[in-house]
Structures are given as C-alpha cells and as structure tokens.
Amino acid sequence: MVTYVIRRLLFSIPVIVAASIIIFFFVSAAGDPLAGLRQNPRISEQTIQNISDRKHLDESLPVQYGYWVNDVFTNSFGTTLLQDTPIWPDLKRVLANTMQLIIAAEILSVLIAIGIGVYSAVKQYSAFDYLATTTSFLGFSTPIFWLALILQVLVTNLFLSTGYRLFYTSQLSAVDPANFWIDRIQHLALPVLTLTVIGVAQFTRYMRSSMLEVINSDYVRTARAKGLKESRVIMKHAFRNALIPLVTIVAIDFGQLFGGAIATETVFSLDGMGLYFIRALEVRDIYPIMAWLMVTSVIIIVFNLIADVLYGVLDPRIRYD
C-alpha cells in the first residue's frame, strides 16, 4: 500500500511536467500576448518593448518555457504581464474562497444524494424512485449559470417585495464585520445551493445504481436468508459497500470543481478561482492564466490520486501489484 502510494506520487511528477508543457505551449501558441497592447494607440512602443524584455518575449518558446518554470519555482508563479503585480497572493486568496464554496457544496450534495439514492434503490420502481430519477435527469440537463441566474432573480425579488434580506446575491465582502461567519454564510448560500443542485443530480444516479448492484448481490441475499432485519441488511451489509464507488467519484469531482465553478462564481461575482480566471482572460493576460491552469491541474491530479488510494483502502479486494 505504502509503496503503491509512493510509486503513484513519483509517477505524477512526469504527469505534472507534461501538463506544464502542454499548458505553456497551448497558451503561448494561442496568440501574441502583446497583440492587445499593440492595438492600443495610447501605449507607446517603448512600454511594449519594456514588457517584452521583462517577460523575455523575444526569446524562442523553449527558452521562454525555461524562464516561466524558473518563475514558478523561485518566484511563486511570477508577476502579471501588464501591471507586474505578483500572482500568488491573489491566487491564494481566491483559492481559499473557492475552497469554502466547494467544500460546503460537496458535503451538502453528497449527504442529500446518499439519502435520495439509497431510498430510490431500496424502493426501486416506486413513485419516489421515478420522481428522483426524473429530477436528476432534469438536474444535469440544466445549464448551471442559468440556474444561478434564476435563483438570483427569485431571491432579489423576494428582498424587493418583502424587504427581508435572507441571502446576498453577489460578492463576498463582509457588510457586517461583527458577525463575520453569519455574513459569509448569507453570501455563500446561493452559490452553494446552485452547485449542490447539480451535484445532487450527478451523485444520486451513481448512488442509486451502486446500491442496486449491491442489493442484488449474493451476500445480501444470504443476509436476508439468515433472517436479519431488513433495516440491518440495508444499513449494515448493503449501504457501506455501496458507498465505495461514490467515494471515488466524489474525490474526482472535487478536484474538477476547482476549475468548474467558473460560471457560478461569475454570476454571483464571488471572488474565487473562476472569477479570477475570467478577469485574467478578459484582459488576455497569459501569466495568471497559466498559473491558474497549473494550480488547477495539480489539484485535479492530486484528487485523482486520492480517489485511487481511497478505493484501495475501502475495498480490500483491490490489489496493487
């Protein structure tokens, strides 16, 4: 087990290197980073040349890649193209904010999805089951940004008509520093709700099918044949084993969410990873974009690793050799 983890960790090093190469060449090949500046008549030739010198943009791409990697390690991702401000402090801040959003959303959606999934499977082909399945189909047919907008309209109209502010519909800034956490929850509630609806739709299906598979397996039939109570069969014998596939899916999804909450954060103007990325993309600043892609890829790789390891821990039938 330990050797497996070490081997996987060592193996992720070349993967990360390959990812960094792909990211760098993909973003660089996508166009001249200074093209926008050159079209702006108010920026002098000299300024552009200064920026170009500072970022070594006249060098060949492999040399630029070397400078960039050097910046990533010695200078924590270096500085932005235009203002020359350091990237890492901003990235660290938005990473923390996004983490709060994602952790809350993921915990909520897993708990709800487990409840619905298990109940649907136990009462297969019941009205509840059909309702849950249809709703989850509806959930992953809905564009997430649209759901976010609709929630925003509903809550704003509620506030305008009753004057009662249940949640804030945009940003994260503390209006009331005395009650920081209450304020934060009021700000995060709608984005969390949006991500939760989509998450529940996804996870319910996995939970249901995994539970169905277990319920129809031989050892559950044996447990029933022994005369165990139905509740004990379900909770003690079936449920725990049905959770195993879900753990993997949740771990992978968690990694993906860091790069996937872009639309939600944009709608709610939430100062997280997604909004940071969109702002960098709007000014076509490649350095924060590359830093962002790199951080997110590493997070995804780490969570994929966690998923694999957890799978082995939870299911002793999986052998690593």
Added chain:
Amino acid sequence: MTDARAGRATEPAQEATVTQETGTGVEERTSSPQATPEEPTAVATRSTTTEKPDLEEVQREGLEVESRSVWRVAWSRFLRHKLAMGSLILLLLIFAAGIFAPLLTPYGFAEQDLFNPTQGPTVEARHFFGTDQLGRDYFTRVLFGIRTTVRVALIVALLSTLIGTVIGAIAGYFGGWVDNALMRLTDLILTLPSLAVLLVAAALLGNGIPERVAIILALIFWTQLARIIRGVFLSLREKEYVEAAKALGATDIRIIFRHMLPNAVGPVVVNATLVIATAILVEAVLSFLGFGVQPPTPALGQLIDDGKGQMLQAWWLVVFPGITIVLICLCINFLGDGLRDALDPTQRRTSA
C-alpha cells in the same frame, strides 16, 4: 412484508434474464414474443394451419422466420421505450423549428422595433417570448439561437465521435506501446480543467465563429469515447472472427473498419447522442461568459447573457432561452438512455 420482499427478490431474476437474452446475440429467437407488429400475425396464421406447410407455400406467403438484423432488433426495442420515443419526436420538432425559423416567424432576428422595447410575452402581437430592449422579437431570436446552438453541437458530436473512434480503435486493436502512448495522452487531457482550457482556446482562437468554437470543443470531447471504444476493441480483438479475418490476410484497416467497428456501433451511437447534450451545455456556458459565439449571430447561451442585465424587469429574456436549453438537453438525455437500452444492452443503466 414477506410479499414485498418476495416481489423484490424476483426482480433481479427478471432483469438477469432480460440482459442475458439481449446480450448473447440470440435475439432472433428470444425477443420474438414482443417483436414487431407483423410477426405475431405470422405466428398466429401458422399455428392455425394444421397440415404441414410445404416450403414453397411458406416462402410465397412470407411465413418463414425472417432473420432480423441487429438494427431491426434494436429498433423494435427502441420503439418500446416510450419516453425515448417521445423525446425523439419533441427533439425533432425543436430542431425543425430551428431549421425552418424564417418560415415560422414574421420577424428577422436582428429586426429592431424601437416603439416596442421590453414587451412581455403576448400572443396578439405575435411576440410569444416578448421583446428585448431594442424591440427585437425574442421568439425569433430563440429560434435562430436553436439553429446556431444545434449546428455547433452536431459538428462537435460528429468530429469528436470521429476522433474518439479512430483513436480508441487504434489503441485497442494494436495494443502495446501504441495503446500506452494514446491512453497516456487521453489521461493527460483528462487532467486538464476542461472548461478553462476551452475558455482559453475559444477566447484566443475562436473569434466567435460558430464552426471554430465547435472544432475547439471537439478537440477536448473525444477522450471519453476513445476510452470506451478502446475497451470494446480490446475484447473484440480476441474474437474468432478477427482471427479468421487475419488468417485470410485482411489488412489491419479492413479488420478494424469492416469487421470490428460494426460490432462497436452501439457505444458509439449512444456516446455521440450524449455528447450533443454536453456540447450544448458547454457552448451555452462559453457564449454566456462572452467567449463563445459572438453577436450578431444569436446563440442560446449568449441570449441569456444579453438578457441578464434586465432580468429583474424582463424575466422572459432569461427564462425562455434557458428553458429551451433544458428541454433540448433533457430530450437528448432521455433519448440517449433509450438508445443505450436498445443498442448497448451490456452497458445497461440500472435506472431503466
């Protein structure tokens, strides 16, 4: 209590027989009881005939047991899936509305009417979905939006299916280092945050042209199908008919495309269908964030982006394009589910 439990216990058995009969390729015999409409009559006529029918008569009357192709079996299974059939019909109607948009509406998609800005939905003025701040008819804009969005999604589905099938087939058929290299490449693409990569590509290369956006999406979307096809090919490679074809001296290309691919068509079709839904959702996000299809070409996501500024006063600007997307994707997902049951019984979802 015991009844309920007994009832539940029989279900897996039934399901097991269903999967068995559809999975082992003996469809001709086993699925005839619930078969196509013309068959039961044939069976009935035969059972009433007492004397032994001679061969000629059987052939003349068309009473012999027809051999049915995989497609006919799949079609009859698909017909029984009411939800999928309904979804297919609705989907075709929506697509047709997009294609024949100019015939369905008296307005042009960019036609402004500054005397009637931000009107709510009315039937009398033929503004079914209302108008925006420039007085443009929103029903027309949604119809043309469907046109753009569906065109993008279909190109994505076609291209990504092509790439995914070829890469998956090559990896699965040749195995060894080819397989290793191609699958590591696939894994690598899967570790990149796909939406962000698409945004960068669309922002820097897309120029808001629908076809370009579609190609960019396809270059990311092929990975899943490649993995599935590789799995199918790995198992097909061991089949006797492949060995026979090899012994006859068939080329690798001929074996892959002529002998193996027809047996992998189920997962390909199912995946291509589901990719359309994903492509529509992703294209909507790209256009909503301002990096996908650019005005004046209307696309559904971009219409929502247009309307979000006035959504408190004019809810219809956000609600109608959104519901259209949900409806299309819902139909495609139901359709995909039905197709999976019909074409690809081994990969059967337990939900059906």
